[in-house]
Amino acid sequence: MIRGGDLAERLRVNLGAVSARARVRIVASYRERSWIVGETIFPFLTMSAFVLAYRGLKAPPVYEAFVVLGGAMIAYWNNVLWSMASQFFWEKEQGQLQLYLITPVSRMSILLGMALGGIAMTTSRAAVILAGGALLFHIHFPVDRVLPAFGLFLLTLAAVYSLGMILSSLFLMWGREAWYTATLFQEPIHLLSGFYFPVRALGTAVGSFAALLPVTLGLDGIRQIFYGPAAHGLVPLVWIPPIQVGLLSLFLYLAHRSLATMENLGKREGRLTLRGG
C-alpha cells in the first residue's frame, strides 16, 4: 500500500520530471531555429498548394479554411509520431535510454514531459500556419466560436498525445521495425485524417474507421464548430467531445499497460540497451 507521504513524494518527483523533460523541447525550439524552414515554410507551401487548387476548382471558400485548419493540425500529428513516439528509439540508439529507465519516475511522466514540450514547440509552428493562412488567403474564423473550438482542440491534443504514448511503447520494443511501419503508414494516415478535405468525402465506412484516430475526429469537430453544416461533418458534433474523452481514457489506460508490458518484455529479452560486455 502506498502511504500518503510516499504518494506526495512520488507526485513531486514525477512532476519535476515532466517539467524537466518538457524544458528540453522548449529550449531546443528557441535555440535551434532551423525548424522554421523545415517545419513551417515547407508545410505552409503544401497548404498553399491545396488552397490554390481549391480556388482553381472554384470550391466553396470554406474548403480553404479546412485546409488551413488541417495544415495546423498536421504539425501536431507529425510531432507525436516523429518527436514523441519514436523518441525512446532514438534514446536507445544514442545509448542513453538506460539513463531514463533507471530513474525512479514513471515512463508516462517522461512522455508527458515530451508531449507538453512538443505541444509548446509545435504550437508556434501551427500558429504560423494559421496566421499566415488567414492573412495571405483571407480565411475567416468566426471569433465567437474560437473558445469552444479551442476546448475541443485541447481535448483532441490530449487524445492524440495519449495515442503517441501507446506508439512510444511499440518503438521502445521494436524501434527500427516500428520506424519503418510508421513511415509506411504516414501518407495513408494523412489521407484518412482528412487534413485537407472533409473526411466524410471518404464515405461513411472508411470515414467511421478513420474516426478512430482522435486527430480525424477532432478536426472534424473543430470544422463543424466554425462552419456548421458547411463543414460536411462526419460525426454529429455533440458526440465528438464524449467520444474524445472515451478515446483519451482508453489510450491512457492502454499506454500505461503497454509501456509496462513492453518494458518488461525488453528486460526479459535484453533489448532495452545496446551494450553488452
Add this chain to the structure above:
Amino acid sequence: MSAALPAAIESAALTRVFRARRKEREVAALRGIDLRVEPGECFGLLGPNGAGKTTLIKILTTLLLPTSGRAMVAGFDVARDPLQVRRRINLVSGGDTSGYGILTVRETLHLFARFYGVPGPIARRRADDLLAVTGLADRADSRLSNLSTGMKQKLNFARGFMSDPEIIFLDEPTLGLDVGAARDVRGFISRWVREREGRTVLLTTHYMVEADELCGRVAIIDHGRILALDTPKTLKRSVASEPVFELTLGTGGGDGDEVREIAGVRSFSQHTQQATGAIEVRIVVEEDHVIGEVLGMLKQLGIPVLHLTKSEPTLETVFVHMVGRGLADDVEPESETA
C-alpha cells in the same frame, strides 16, 4: 537492539541466459552468481569482455531480468520492487555520453537531477562541486554539441553523482579518459566512499591498478562465474608461492653463479645488460631470510649489489592465474544486443 542493515548488493544463484533471435543457441552470461556487498564498500568486479560484468550490472540496475536466482539492492528485489531500487542507485557507463547537444553542461546535470527529485538549490551546489571535480567548471555554460568526447564522458560521470545515490554502479568509469582526468575521477570515487557514510560503489574496470587502488574487495569473474573474491591483498598473497627477489649486480667480481649452492635457493637466473654490463639476477628462495645469505656470499665474492627489490604479485598476476589469460586477450562479447 537495532536490526542488522541489509546488504547494499546481494545475489543468490543469479543466472542469466540470452537466447539468440532464432533461438538456435543460448549464451549463459551469468551462471549462479553469489555475491554480497556491504554498505560503505567499494567493490571491484574484474573480468575480460564477455565475462558477465555488464550483464550483472544491468540486472542490479533493473535494466534486465535474471533468468533465475535472486538479486537484491539496498534490501529490495530488483525484479519485484524496481522503483525502490531506482530511488537508491545510479549508473555510469564509461564511454557513454548523456544529454542533448542543444543543452549546456549545467542544464544537463539539472535535467537528470530533476528525475530524482533533487531540489534546485541542492542540485546547483552539487553541480558546482562535480563540475569542479571533473574539470568542467569553465565549460558549465557550453552546449554539449561543443564538447569533446572526453568532456562528454566526464559530464556523464558527474551526472551519475547528481542524485547522491546510496549505491552507484560504475561500469568502466575511466574508459577513454586521459591520465589526469582518470586520476581525478579515481580520487573523487575514493573520497566519495570515504566521506559519505554508507555509500557503496560497485566498480567494473579493465585497469587492475584502479581496482587495487579503490576497492576494498575484488571479485574476478569469467564466463559468468566468480572465480575468486577477496581483498586485493589476500588475492595477491594467494598466488604468491615462494619469495622472488630481483638484483642488479655491478661488474668486476663475476656473475654470482655461486649462490646456487646456498641451501634454500630454488632458482637463479641472470642476464647481462648490453648497455651497462650490469648483471640482472632473479632469485627464487624458500624463505625470505635466505636472501641474507645470498647477499653475504655476494659480498664475500666482491660483487657489488646495485639494486635489490622483492617482486610482489599484482592483481594482474592474480587475474592471469585465475582466468588463464590477461585482460588484453579478450573473448567475444556477449550477444545481448538488439
